[in-house]
Amino acid sequence: MKIKELGERKLVNAFLSSLKLPDGVFPLFDDTQAFTLGNQLISFKIDTFVFSTDRPKALAAYDVGWKAITAVASDMAAKGASPYLFMCSLSLPGDMEEEDAISLENGMNDAASEYGGHLIGGDTGEAQDGVVAISGIGLHPDNIYTPRTARVKIENGDIVAVTGNFGYTSLGLNYMLGKIHLDDPILSKALEAFRKPKARVKSGLALSNLGAKSSMDSSDGLALTLSELSRLNGLDVEIKEMPIDDDLKNFFETNYIDPTSYVFYGGEEYELVGIFPAAAEPKLSEFGFRAIGFTNKGTGIIKYKDTVIGNKGYEHFK
Amino acid sequence: MKIKELGERKLVNAFLSSLKLPDGVFPLFDDTQAFTLGNQLISFKIDTFVFSTDRPKALAAYDVGWKAITAVASDMAAKGASPYLFMCSLSLPGDMEEEDAISLENGMNDAASEYGGHLIGGDTGEAQDGVVAISGIGLHPDNIYTPRTARVKIENGDIVAVTGNFGYTSLGLNYMLGKIHLDDPILSKALEAFRKPKARVKSGLALSNLGAKSSMDSSDGLALTLSELSRLNGLDVEIKEMPIDDDLKNFFETNYIDPTSYVFYGGEEYELVGIFPAAAEPKLSEFGFRAIGFTNKGTGIIKYKDTVIGNKGYEHFK
Numbered sequence: 001m002k003i004k005e006l007g008e009r010k011l012v013n014a015f016l017s018s019l020k021l022p023d024g025v026f027p028l029f030d031d032t033q034a035f036t037l038g039n040q041l042i043s044f045k046i047d048t049f050v051f052s053t054d055r056p057k058a059l060a061a062y063d064v065g066w067k068a069i070t071a072v073a074s075d076m077a078a079k080g081a082s083p084y085l086f087m088c089s090l091s092l093p094g095d096m097e098e099e100d101a102i103s104l105e106n107g108m109n110d111a112a113s114e115y116g117g118h119l120i121g122g123d124t125g126e127a128q129d130g131v132v133a134i135s136g137i138g139l140h141p142d143n144i145y146t147p148r149t150a151r152v153k154i155e156n157g158d159i160v161a162v163t164g165n166f167g168y169t170s171l172g173l174n175y176m177l178g179k180i181h182l183d184d185p186i187l188s189k190a191l192e193a194f195r196k197p198k199a200r201v202k203s204g205l206a207l208s209n210l211g212a213k214s215s216m217d218s219s220d221g222l223a224l225t226l227s228e229l230s231r232l233n234g235l236d237v238e239i240k241e242m243p244i245d246d247d248l249k250n251f252f253e254t255n256y257i258d259p260t261s262y263v264f265y266g267g268e269e270y271e272l273v274g275i276f277p278a279a280a281e282p283k284l285s286e287f288g289f290r291a292i293g294f295t296n297k298g299t300g301i302i303k304y305k306d307t308v309i310g311n312k313g314y315e316h317f318k
Numbered sequence: 319m320k321i322k323e324l325g326e327r328k329l330v331n332a333f334l335s336s337l338k339l340p341d342g343v344f345p346l347f348d349d350t351q352a353f354t355l356g357n358q359l360i361s362f363k364i365d366t367f368v369f370s371t372d373r374p375k376a377l378a379a380y381d382v383g384w385k386a387i388t389a390v391a392s393d394m395a396a397k398g399a400s401p402y403l404f405m406c407s408l409s410l411p412g413d414m415e416e417e418d419a420i421s422l423e424n425g426m427n428d429a430a431s432e433y434g435g436h437l438i439g440g441d442t443g444e445a446q447d448g449v450v451a452i453s454g455i456g457l458h459p460d461n462i463y464t465p466r467t468a469r470v471k472i473e474n475g476d477i478v479a480v481t482g483n484f485g486y487t488s489l490g491l492n493y494m495l496g497k498i499h500l501d502d503p504i505l506s507k508a509l510e511a512f513r514k515p516k517a518r519v520k521s522g523l524a525l526s527n528l529g530a531k532s533s534m535d536s537s538d539g540l541a542l543t544l545s546e547l548s549r550l551n552g553l554d555v556e557i558k559e560m561p562i563d564d565d566l567k568n569f570f571e572t573n574y575i576d577p578t579s580y581v582f583y584g585g586e587e588y589e590l591v592g593i594f595p596a597a598a599e600p601k602l603s604e605f606g607f608r609a610i611g612f613t614n615k616g617t618g619i620i621k622y623k624d625t626v627i628g629n630k631g632y633e634h635f636k
Contacts, residue, residue, distance in 0.1 A: 003419060003444055004412030011419070011442045015408070018423050022436045025403065033439040035403065037457075038356025044438070046405040046453050050445045085343065085353065087364040089407065089451035090333070094322030101321060101329070105336050118340045120362070121351040124329045126321055127368045128447035133407035135364050135453030139355075 027147055031075035031217050032138065034145050041140040043081040047071045051093070051130030056176040061100040063195040064132060065107025067268075070199045071219060072136040073115040074270040077204030078217035080146045081138030083117035088134050091127035104132070115201050146207045149232045150214040150275065156296050158213065159276045161289040163200040166222050166243045167252075167259060168193035170266030186251045197270040204272060206287035215274040221267035226302045227311035229275065236298025239309070243271075243292050264309050345465055349393040349535050350456065352463050359458040361399040365389045369411070369448030374494040379418040381513040382450060383425025385586075388517045389537060390454040391433040392588040395522030396535035398464045399456030401435035406452050409445035422450070433519050464525045467550045468532040468593065474614050476531065477594045479607040481518040484540050484561045485577060486511035488584030504569045515588040522590060524605035533592040539585035544620045545629040547593065554616025557627070561589075561610050582627050 003011060016028055025035045032043035049055070049068040073083045088108055092101055101124075112119040117136070145151075172194030174180045175187065182190055207215055214233060218225045226237050242263050244252075252259040274289065281291060302309040321329060334346055343353045350361035367373070367386040391401045406426055410419055419442075430437040435454070463469075490512030492498045493505065500508055525533055532551060536543045544555050560581050562570075570577040592607065599609060620627040 001416045002412060003410050003414045003416060006416060008443050011410075014416075014420070015423055015440065015442050018420070018427065019437055019439065021438055025436065025438050028439070033403075033405070035438075037358050037360070040355050042355070044403060044405060044453075044455065046407045046440055046451070048407040048409055048441045048443055048451070050409055050443060052446045053444060085351075085362060087351070087362060087453060089364045089366040089449075089453075091366055091368055091447070091449045091451075092321050092329075094320060096321045098319045098321060098324060098332075102332070102336070105333055109336065118343065119337055120339055120343050120353075121337065121346070122333065122364055123366045123451075124333050125326050125366060125368060126371060127445075127449055128370045129409070129445040129449070131407075131409045131445055131447070131449040131451070133364070133366070133409075133441075133449070133451035133453075135362075135405060135407075135451075137362065137455070 030148050031078045032081065034079070041143040041145060043076050043079050043138040043140065045072050045075050046133060046135045047075065049132040055130070056173065058176040059195065061103040062107040065104040066111045066196055068132040068134045069108050069111035070197050070270055072134045073111070073117065073199035073201060074217045074219060076136060076138035077199050077201045078215050078272050080144055080204055080207045081140045082201065082205060083115040083136055083138050085137045086112050086117055086119045086134055088119060088122035088132060090122060090124040091131040093128065093130050094126045096130070115199055141205065142208050144208040146212050146215040148214060148216050148229060152213040154213050154233050154235060154275055154295055157278055158295045159278055159281055159291045160237055160293045160295060161276055161284050161291045162218065162243045162271050162273050163203045163288045164269065164271040165245050165248065166269055166271065167248050167262040167266060169197065169268045170262050185247050189247065194268065197268065199270055200272050200288060203288040207274060210280045210283060210287060211277050212274045213276065215272055218269045218271045218273050219267060221265050222273070223264040223302060223309045223312060225273045227300055229273065230298070230302060231300040234297060235295045236301040236303070237293055237295055239293040239302065239304040241292050242304065243290060260307065265312060348466050349396045350399065352397070359461040359463060361394050361397050361456040361458065363390050363393050364451060364453045365393065367450040373448070374491065376494040377513065379421040380425040383422040384429045384514055386450045386452045387426050387429035388515050388588055390452045391429070391435065391517035391519060392535045392537060394454060394456035395517050395519045396533050396590050398462055398522055398525045399458045400519065400523060401433040401454055401456050403455045404430050404435055404437045404452055406437060406440035406450060408440060408442040409449040411446065411448050412444045414448070433517055459523065460526050462526040464530050464533040466532060466534050466547060470531040472531050472551050472553060472593055472613055475596055476613045477596055477599055477609045478555055478611045478613060479594055479602050479609045480536065480561045480589050480591050481521045481606045482587065482589040483563050483566065484587055484589065485566050485580040485584060487515065487586045488580050503565050507565065512586065515586065517588055518590050518606060521606040525592060528598045528601060528605060529595050530592045531594065533590055536587045536589045536591050537585060539583050540591070541582040541620060541627045541630060543591045545618055547591065548616070548620060549618040552615060553613045554619040554621070555611055555613055557611040557620065557622040559610050560622065561608060578625065583630060
């Protein structure tokens with residue numbers, strides 16, 4: 001079977017299943033892999049941005065660099081790590097202008113600084129597609145890794161909380177692809193969300209103090225992220241409140257748009273989705289989290305009011 | 319100016335010049351970047367294999383995986399580090415067969431094991447070119463980094479020594495491209511050298527004990543490597559003996575071929591080139607090194623007998 005018929009998730013899972021982690025390196029299916037050196041727990045990660053599948057033509061080279069670093073920083077944040085060092089592999093199309101390559105590099109450098117890290121080296125060459133691979137090393141200040149599969153048993157009534165707003169990124173993407181018309185303030189917010197997402201490093205560093213039992217980066221979309229956490233932990237999740245702001249709520253209402261597909265199936269939000277003990281609720285907002293629902297023992301069913309939210313989301317090629 | 323007009327080396331140098339290393343991370347223009355965590359000196363590296371520029375059609379997917387890991391392991395070896403963990407970013411053409419993708423992964427896993435390391439994770443997706451980016455973390459067992467710019471002053475008469483044989487890889491590449499005819503034993507050796515080069519991890523780990531002042535991986539070709547070491551350290555190098563074995567010597571003589579271009583300008587050898595104090599000579603062979611010449615204070619001129627070896631070698635796109 002050809003790769004394009006397989007789909008990205010099957011390809012990644014087949015690859016990860018072929019690996020054997022040495023003693024002290026864990027976990028295989030998570031946002032980062034971690035290991036200890038001396039007394040320091042370290043997260044190690046690589047992630048890839050491909051022009052032909054990830055870049056709308058209207059997305060500036062600077063934004064490509066920003067997003068590529070943000071994707072890695074977000075995975076680190078979701079595990080409770082602080083981004084430290086980044087390396088990049090830049091394979092760029094031969095007809096790309098030098099000034100665009102420099103913009104891309106500036107985007108990477110600025111994003112690395114934004115997250116308290118540093119881009120310290122890399123490799124640059126030409127390819128028939130643009131491929132930006134970012135590798136990162138993050139440090140866990142308290143040596144705690146917040147995994148997808150809960151590190152503390154999840155109870156009925158634990159809180160599901162997220163950072164930020166969902167829905168803007170897929171509006172921004174659809175606008176850039178010329179599929180929808182938008183006006184301010186939605187337009188500005190949607191473009192900002194898609195072009196310059198922010199990894200939630202500060203929220204991530206608060207996960208262990210908040211007693212987070214489980215956490216995951218939402219870059220594949222809120223529905224897929226919730227489904228994955230539910231499946232791994234034997235849960236159902238009941239969503240009480242959609243994570244959107246008032247502007248977006250008004251926009252959906254005014255235009256008679258069902259927000260579900262934008263909010264749950266959008267992707268590229270780079271927000272954190274965590275499961276917390278009920279006792280953490282009063283402190284969540286201080287660290288950028290908002291409760292959106294709660295857990296029950298179950299079989300991976302995600303419900304918003306009476307709607308079952310399917311296990312689907314953003315995936316390349318399928 | 320478009321990237322294809324710039325050339326790879328200018329592109330890499332422009333990129334590296336844009337970086338600012340934080341305290342404790344060094345050096346910028348070297349085979350790896352290094353930093354200390356706790357009491358452990360660590361090398362961090364990323365390197366890229368691009369199908370459209372690095373893969374002759376006859377090169378099997380398994381070999382692509384092997385070579386991609388080897389390139390990173392070799393850079394670590396050249397600095398005196400032991401490869402520990404690898405992550406890969408696999409961007410593969412959609413029409414690649416699943417079994418070829420699995421072969422590629424097997425090649426990566428086998429090479430990582432060969433070097434005492436482990437492939438522990440990564441990212442897989444589709445692109446219009448095949449791009450394999452490998453990131454690696456290596457540990458310096460004695461906390462010594464052997465840099466390109468000598469860590470101990472180089473004297474007149476210091477020894478230039480290399481591991482392995484040069485010349486076979488470019489013969490292998492030219493054979494695979496259908497440009498030359500070869501018979502055994504040269505054919506087998508040339509194909510093995512190009513398909514399954516071996517990073518010299520054991521030799522690299524001996525660098526500090528041998529008192530190596532400077533070292534570099536030879537993957538851009540012997541001439542470029544010697545020129546870079548000479549330029550950085552204010553040296554001329556006089557080559558007394560070409561690093562080839564008897565079979566290759568006979569082959570060049572029998573066929574009236576000037577070995578210079580194959581030996582000095584070939585590239586992809588993944589051998590180590592080091593500068594050692596004269597006192598190290600008796601111990602070099604025990605660790606896989608062979609003296610090929612010596613240093614004089616100078617301006618970067620490389621001479622083999624009466625021939626000046628130019629500062630040129632393998633470079634993509636120019």
